[in-house]
Amino acid sequence: MPELPDVEILRQYLESTSLHKTIVDVDVSEPALVEGMSVQEFRQPLIHERMTDTARHGKYLLVNLDGRLWMVMHFGMTGGLCYYRRGDPEPSRTRIRFSFENGYHLAYTSLRNLGKVLLITSPKDFISARQLGPDALSQHMDYSVFRQAMGRKKGMIKPALMDQSAVSGIGNLYSDEILFQSGVHPAEPIHSLGEDRLRKVYASMKKVLRTAVQHRADPSLMPAQYLLPVRTQGGRCPRCRSVLQARKISGRSAVFCPRCQPEPVKTSMTPERQPRRLT
DNA sequence: CCTATAGCCTGACGGC
DNA sequence: TGCCGTCAGGCTATAG
Structure with a gap:
């Protein structure tokens, strides 16, 4: 909870x-x-x-x-x-x-x-x-602070969102919801996201958390089109009706829609071809 | 430095 | 019915 x-x-x-x-x-x-x-x-x-x-x-x-x-x-x-x-x-x-x-x-x-x-x-x-990052809903956590926090991290977006020293307040459930609303796969490497999709994740973060507070953090009261109420075994995507997929990502159970959040394509890029690190 | 994994603790659930 | 393994929305310490 x-x-x-x-x-x-x-x-x-x-x-x-x-x-x-x-x-x-x-x-x-x-x-x-x-x-x-x-x-x-x-x-x-x-x-x-x-x-x-x-x-x-x-x-x-x-x-x-x-x-x-x-x-x-x-x-x-x-x-x-x-x-x-x-x-x-x-x-x-x-x-x-x-x-x-x-x-x-x-x-x-x-x-x-x-x-x-x-x-x-x-x-x-x-x-x-405690080395806690800024609260996810605080004024201080604006896009540039968010981008900097994410830019410092390597690896996948979901565990980065859950890292309390980067952004404070997001756990397993809401990281899934944020990524669902963003159309981003939880295992997407941060540095392959690019500016526009990172911006989307940021906007979803604020929107999802605010909406959740407005609905008393009760999944059954969340708007339609939210993952939380149907985040169960065999649940279906509220947007496209695909069967939701569950997978362990860095030790935690991630749930996502395989169609709305397509798996990132693994490319073996040489270091020079990798996207520039976000700073 | 980083990320990934095991462990903490109690209870619910499914399979045999 | 009973037993066992697995899993659960947190964090931390340790291993790699």
């Missing part, structure tokens, strides 16, 4: 449920989720504080606590949030529970425990220490 659009929805959710309420308790039932500090060191600074603001960078949700303290949440493959009233049944797979003075809880849930939570004092320092 949690790629950029999903995390943005989680951010909005936390923002609309949990701000400005004093935290009276923090219960961690899965200590491995807390990064770089003990459970006590994580809990203690949060108690009696209030969440006052939120931000997001790529797949990271940042929560400001009154002063200079920030809590970072990462959701791994299976994380989520659930705000619920005390006494109501606890959401399944609740790993961390924030209790507010108003009698409500915010649960950080995770099936596979692949996420992380931690405390930091500077989002800026955190982002640079």
